[in-house]
Amino acid sequence: MTCGGFRVRYRDDERIFDTHLPMAGLMCLLCILGAIPFYASTYWLDVLNRIGIAIIGAIGLNILIGFTGQISIGHAAFLAVGAYTTAVLEARLGLPFYLAIPAAALVTASFGLLFGLPSLRLKGLYLAIATLAAHFITTYVIIHWEGMTGGVLGLQVPAPMLFGLALDSDARIFYVIFACVFPAAFFAKNLFRTKVGRAFIAIRDREVAAQVIGVSLFTHKLLAFSISSFYAGIAGGLMAHHSRILFSDAFTLLVAIDYLAMIIIGGMGSILGSIFGAIFMTLLPEILKLAATSLSGVYPQSFGLIASSRDVIFGLAIITFLIFEPAGLARIWSRVHTYWRLWPYAY
């Protein structure tokens, strides 16, 4: 029970875990996650893996949009660059995955730097449109550079090897993915306690003011783009290993919109929100699918209807959150949290 925190030093105020309870909770979570592959079915492992990948991607996008205020509709292109670079490095150059994924992330980061260049001149919706164009140009190159990417035929990704053990099942790749999720989340959480992270937030809140107090817009905007795309690169690399074969239509504009929806629904400018959003957006179609299969016994014609209702529910979710809870799931979480912390003496 924490009731009234007496923080007398700035260090206390800035701590990630202000009490031991969340730390203990995190440890429990780690233990549960470590045990999951032994109990969960392949289907749910697959879902969990996709959630893990989505979390990394969503945190990356939230750093760029939620914390720095630079709108990007090109996140799918970043994922694609990460995924294809990983695949090419492993399949054609024979690099092991623990080198290929970071290398791909670095390539994606420099690609993000290129994407970010227009942000130095453009703001708001112009930047959004520029990144939209960049998305189409990138996917065009991926489809038509057949010698490198396999074009529409797809590109096979070899199973990652670690100490002579092939990580070729969902259960094994699960550990790789979640070994990336936790550092990614902590790095992001910590980033916004540092000078660079604070500078990002200053840019989001007002560019002119940020420049006046000595934040270099040039450095920090490009840095935000490259950190964000570094995350996307890692997510893409993991995606390549998770799906085992890469097709360019896994990276359509709809994927970029999905990621945008994750951070809107989860909560802009919140790491926890990105995680909630990623979980929500990945589970939504699965729950619909389950509902469709369970109802198809009663109403046989409902299957197609529920399956195609995904777009409608997805759109309605975005609209509802934007109108009624713009700060997203993270805000709901913190409200519930506060309520129960003070219960029954809420005042």
Place this chain on the structure above:
Amino acid sequence: MIDHLVFVLQLLITGIAVGSVYALMSLGFVLIFKASSVVNFGPGELVLFGAYVSWATILQMHLPLYIAFPLTLVTSIALGLIIERGVLRPLIGESIISVIMVTFGFASVIRGVLNMVWGSDTRPFPALFSSEPFHLGPVPVSPVHLWSFVIALLLLGTFSLFFKYSLTGMAMRATADNQQVALSLGISVKGIFALSWGIATVVSTLGGIILASVRGGVDFSLADLGLKVFPVVILGGLDSVMGAIVGGVLIGVLENLSGGYLDPVFGGGVKEVAPFVILVLILMVRPYGLFGKVGIERV
């Protein structure tokens, strides 16, 4: 030599015809942006909606054309008003990312509803014009292209006159110029927002009908064409009706020329990506486009 000339002329004519449809769709986009500063990221879905509803009224309900068309237009006006009232008005004054996302949201709802009602198969669309090509000098021209150009031109002309001379048109321009002054002159700004959405959905619907009859079928790939609006409005200037018209035709011509010349080099599909390359170039050099208002803010 003559062959080459015919080739170029044909690309030009197709480009102008397709471009005039782009101009129509962009007109809707520009109207909304001018009136309410909302960037509509779902122009494709409005086009799709128009095409599907007109298909349903003509082929599914077997209504005669003189009932089917007005019915389609009324439905699309209703859609525009619903979007404006239900989705965008609560978000007035919110950040750009919220407004962009909400347009993605309702676009997704429209796509989903169309998919639930009519499925995702390609539906044949009635050929509203004869398909027999006629010759303009040595160049064969298909009547569909000619008609789409003529219809687009007529509509664009009508709208230009409407904005210039009618009282409502003037009210819309006043709102675009300065909302507070417009309010103090007794113009209902909310009414203007609603009107601009109504007009935008109507022109998108007309664009959808023309595109569907040019392609001879309706399916979800029509929505992708809607995204061509962005190169057009960036080239023409986000807040310029004139820019939408000129930009539409220019983009249509440029994409056809680049497709015709560069497809053999890059192995196809250049037409789809060329407008976006042009978009990036314009943003680098002249972000406010040909006719847009120059907003200067230096940091």
